Amino acid sequence: MSRTRSATLLLLAVLGVCGPAPGARAVLSRKPTAATATTTTTSTTTASSSTSANSTPRPFEDLVEAGTRDLEPPSDCITPANLPGNCQRIQTCHPLYQLMQLRLNSVQIDFLRRSQCGFEGRNPKVCCPQRARAPSQGGHIPDWNRVAGFTPIPTEGFPKENFPTDFPISAPRSCGRQHASTGLTRVVGGQAARNGEWPWIVALGYKTHPRSSFAGRPQFKCGGTLVSEKHVITAGHCVYQKSNLYLARLAELDLEDDEDGAHPVDIEIATKHVHPDYSPTRFTNDISILTLRRAAPFTDGIEPACLPMRPDIRSRSFVRDNPFTAGWGSTFFNGPSSSALMQVQLPVVSVEECQRAFASIKTATIDNRTICAGLQKGGKDACQGDSGGPLVWPWEGTYYLIGVVSYGLRCAEAGYPGVYTRVTEFLDWIQETMKV
Structure with missing residues (x-):
């Protein structure tokens, strides 16, 4: 069976339909809208015709383009994330299509169902999000749970994808040691992690x-990152x-599979310490420390990462x-989150x-407090929901x-690396806060 035929049948199964009746007319599931520049707000997105350089972003939101989409075809549908799209196979x-290659969780299945916008013969069509162009002037807007890449302006000097993928595993038991049979492998563009790798x-x-x-259930x-028996570092x-x-x-x-071989442990958070100089408008000093109500039990599945204290x-x-990053975030920009832990390696x-x-x-501050990682060609990145991760x-x-x-611009697109808080610049504050 061809891959195209397989994808069509799988989507039909996900949608719970067998195709339109003979002679039936395809109907869009959402009203067509004119193409507009998009701006993201907390968790989902809304449309906006423009974004000024002086507008105030919300805490960690995805930076999105300002200006028009004059190179895009007209929008004829709206995605489940409330973004303009095009109805196509x-x-x-x-x-x-890449999402269909994964083992789908309930959130992803619901996202695909809500993406349906009609049929072409017996082939389902989906509302495909339009790609964005690089901003022509200092626009921004963010969504408080993710990191990413964006579009064009190929920046010279980005590393090529020629880095090693396997590393030896023999380390002290105290921190930073994996308990998987092999080293980390290559979140957007990544692959599922295995027990003991993180x-x-x-x-x-x-x-x-x-x-x-x-x-009645927590939303993740x-x-x-666990850095001691009672402390977690996040954004x-x-x-x-x-x-x-x-x-x-x-x-x-x-997160949705109780038979994955993992043995998760839930611990309530006792206190929260946001860096005193954290700026939700300029994305600076984006780091926090959480103190757990009780000590984490160190096992093969639970061990802290090492802080970079060595001179x-x-x-x-x-x-x-x-380095490597991982998380349960979206597998593409404004897509549904992954229930499986995904990992990726980035230069x-x-x-x-990164400054270029x-x-x-204008509100993105890149300096010695940040570290940037990503491929010039894009394709690998952290994404919405990965925020705060290691x-x-x-x-x-x-x-x-x-x-x-x-933070970053969209997810895994060419020309823009993801931005991370550089931990080595905050070690003094981390040590003092962990003493409290």
């Missing part, structure tokens, strides 16, 4: 409204004005190094290269926390 819509990663749970679809919107925007953050889940692999690591720029680019990439975004660097078999997922 799923085989020609790369992000949704013993330090934490899923942060938020209380939900009693009448929401998550009623951000990630974090400032994951904690700032988020009174409903209450839970840290350790040793998780698949030779603390002074390192990490440019051209190839670090210099501060100067973000030069048109960027870890392997050295001599030990994994060191060098970055915290902060």
Whole structure:
């Protein structure tokens, strides 16, 4: 059976339909709208005709383009994320076609169902999100749970994809040691993690409204990194004005699969410490420390990452190094979140290269407090829902926390790396806060 035929049948199964009746007319599931520049707000997005350089972004939101989409075909549908799109066969819509290759969770299945906009013969059509162009002037707007890439302006000097993928595993038991049979492999453009590969990663749970679809269950919107038996490092925007953050889940692999071999442990959060100089408008000092109500039980599935305290690591720029990041975020921009932990390896680019990439975004501050990582051609990145998660660097078999997922432009698009908070610049504050 051809891949195209398989995808069509799978989508029909997901949609719970067998195609339109003979002679039936395809009907759009959403009203057509004129193409507009999009701006993201918390969690989902809304449309806006323009974004001024002086507008105020919300805590960690995706930076989106300002200006028009004059190179885009007219929009004829609206995606489940409330963005303009084009109704087309799923085989020609790369992000949704790639989503079909995964083991779908209930959220992803619902997203695909709500993406349906008609049929072409017996072939389902979906509302495919339009791609964005690079901003012509300092526009911005963000969504408080993710990191990413964006579009054009190919920046010279980005590393090529020629980095190693396997690292030795032999490290002290105290921190930064994996408990999987092999090293980390290559979130957008990534692949599913295995048990024991990320013993330090934490899923942060938020209380939900009693009448929401998550009623009685935590909603996992951000990630974090266990750095001691009672402390988790995450992004400032994951904690700032988020009174409903209450839970840290350790040793998780698949949020919806109780038979994945993982043995997750839930621990309530006792105190939250956002960096005193965190700026929700300029995305600076985007780091927080959470203190757990009780000590985490260290097992093969739970172990802290090492803080980069060694002088030779603390002074390192990490440019051209190839760290890893992971999370349960979206597998494409404004797509549904993944229930499975996904991981990816990314090369670090210099501060100067990153500054050039973000030069048109007036509120994006790139300096020695940040670390940027991504491929020039795009295709691999963290995304919405990965915020606060770890960027870890392997050295001599030990994994060191060098970055915290902060912000970016869309997800995994060419020309823009993702931006992470550089942990080495905050070690003094981290040590003092952990003493409290």
